[in-house]
Amino acid sequence: MLIFELSRPQRGNHAQFVAEPFLGLDDIPPALRRRGTPALPEVSELDAVRHYTRLSQRNFSIDTHFYPLGSCTMKYNPRACNSLAMLPQYLARHPLADPATGQGFLSCLYELQEILKEVTGMAGVSLTPMAGAQGEFAGVAMIRAYHAARGDTARTEIIVPDAAHGTNPATATMCGFKVREVPTGPDGDVDVEALRAAVGPQTAGLMLTNPSTLGVFERPIRELQRVVHEAGGLSYYDGANLNAILGRVRPGDMGFDVIHVNLHKTFSTPHGGGGPGSGAVGVAPRLLPFLPIPVVGRDENGYRWLTEADLPQSIGRLSAFMGNAGILLRAWVYARMLGREGMRRVADYATLNANYLMAELARAGFDPAFPARRATHEFVVSLKALKAQTGVTAMDVAKRLLDKGFHAPTTYFPLLVPECLLIEPTETESRETLDAFVRAMAEILEEARAAPEMLKAAPYTLPVRRLDDVRAARQPDLAWGSAPG
């Protein structure tokens, strides 16, 4: 049932009706006024509350289910981060209010900048990017600005490994670059020789995730950096997998020139059903002048926004105001709760959980994609052999996991590994939860051998069964009341 189908003309939620306006719209010419009636619902407050409560119950979430979605770091989101960011003074703060009225708010952001500099080993941080992909955009735009400031306009290519997230090549295109892919070797590391062959005077930079999306640490990281830097390119660190190395290894020490940090992953801000994210960027000294604005600065008068007047070479603004400011407060609370010793614990226990889960799944009969490698905070399992034996695919296994009360891992990514599951347990899950997941996976393996057809039609116990994606795309029904066309 849609909210629109609950609607009855004139019912409405009278508690939300403001007083009858004292003055009307007669100062606005009729030609400028709305003609049609918008199809907004008219329901009672109880109808709305019950409707959206019921909808919430049709979701899996971290708070209700183990959610080992690889590369997404679905760890526990501490409640205090939310409630402290939603203190009334912060919620009511207008973005254009004088900084003198928001020194407390600005001090949290300033301190978050400092914390991120420290844990990433970078010289400067801007918190404005509103998601990882926007952090990537800012980073690649800074790479462009750096080369342009040196008069080096021949650098038209960005290199990405074939295992990269789709956002990397999409970002390079959005920034007007051509994309060149480099392959991954059989052991999961980027092929250094192929990179050497790919770089040249046209190379603007390399975008790299480390640990990679294959769930392994790029062992030749120093050599990869050397190849790119000797060719005159810069290197970009996609912080999607920072959770694996937090407090253990710093992107700055790996030699990266520019990075982003997904605060909604590593710093536990909410994923919210698809955002808001938060993709703070950090830079090495040579890119400091190009940081996106605003940045929070501090002087003898306290905290204030730094703008183009302070950073004339900035790549500019990325949002109307200050990125996802309220999310930054949540990240600051989380970082302060972890503190200096808690950062490293994140990497330690995320890595322990992933390696344990990989070992136990291997015992249960699953094939790690890189059995000779350590898992980082996540790992890849390939179901290629299972598919050959039984016809059961990674998608079938994922759907059956839903029946058993687990959110599925990431499926069919990275694209390099056939029939793969990318599994990231995170540090906040207990051993008992991991063991229960292994038992469920083992049961599915038995089911796949005994009754593969049953798995093909999973899930059975959710609000809907498998959905017709082809129909969704061929006969798009994208809004209530519009005929599929």
Added chain:
Amino acid sequence: MPFIPHTADDVAQMLASIGVRSIDDLFDEVPAELGFDGLPQLAPGASELELTRLMEERASGDGRWLNFIGAGAYEHHIPAAVWQLAGRGEFYTAYTPYQAEASQGTLQLLYEWQSMMASLTALDVSNASLYDGATALAEALLMAVRALPQAARRVLVPRNLHPFYRATLKTVLHQQAIDVVEIAFDRATGRIDPAALESQGAGGFAALAINQPNFFGVLEDASAVTDWAHGQGALVVGVCNPLAMAVIAPPGEWAEDGADVACGDAQPFGIPLSGGGPYLGYLTCRSALVRQMPGRIVGRTVDLDGRSGFALTLQAREQHIRRSKATSNICTNQGLMVTAATIHLALIGRQGLERVAMQCHSRSRELGALLAQVPGVAPLFDAPVFHETVLRLPLPVPQVLGRMRGEGILGGLDLAPFYPELGHAMLVCTTETRTADDLQRYARALQAALES
């Protein structure tokens, strides 16, 4: 250990299962030279209680203010149920609905959002959200450039559009070598200057953005400008405060054919000001442009048993499928804010929204009447406005605002940094949250500030 459940026994047994002696052994593939010496600059971990004290202290230092600043971020009443529902763990801690069967709640809600926004803007389809209004406009203009490959890589943007939106557009569009041409406004009306438009040649640009109401609160003659741009073969992108659309003609009603794309910030729908974000970009368009849309789109379909259900669709536009050929790099967007905004619209409803819009406007008319009594204060523009207006003051605005802050009032936005040509000009906004007493207090404080 905060948020880590492992006991010493767990760790010992897990290490034994893996076949290593210590957690350090799990990092043996990391080159040794990458080690570093702890994080001495960071403070030790703090308890929830300590941080609660600190955050409350900082919050009370920031204080509460009687706010009359709008300028793209608006203070509105948010029904109590909005964030109680949006804050439920099932919404707050889910992610992008890749597994549709386990995400029907979020997916149906997004479908409802798309339906509400398509209808409110009087266009055909909506996506599931973009970051904010400024980036939504950048994406809308990129859509237009892609949709009209024969047109010049130029877009026209009025100078009476939010200065930070214009700045954001430049950051994004300049990367792809797309020219952003600013169109002057008429100094008497504050509207787009028709003469400035006429100097742009046919076929010389892919799109024109029209901001309704514009940054000055002034209502554009959107139909006339739309007709002109369509006559030049360009697409029209409406940039609208979606609350105003409850009473003001939405982009789909402009001129004969309507605008082609609508976008803006849906922050007025249940999203707190929160110091600048997270807000929520919306984007709607005609059906013909749907394959140029960036971001997630949800469709209604059926399951194996023929039951209705919802799934992400038209994904061949997106980065995880198309990589370097995607319509945008956007991945994570503003899911939680859409959740709140959808619930907000359902709770306020059609009649409620219209009343809120009318009350906002009424308050600005009432304030205008009070300020007409204040010597030296006058509206700068003579065209109709919606809930926000520019005042001309006899003194530099920062001086006046400083004095009003002394009375606990944020009096408005000084326009001098953005429009020095307007002199002592201040942008003032009223919403339904301001009472008649608030308006009196404002008028007295302004008068006192001018007299002191």
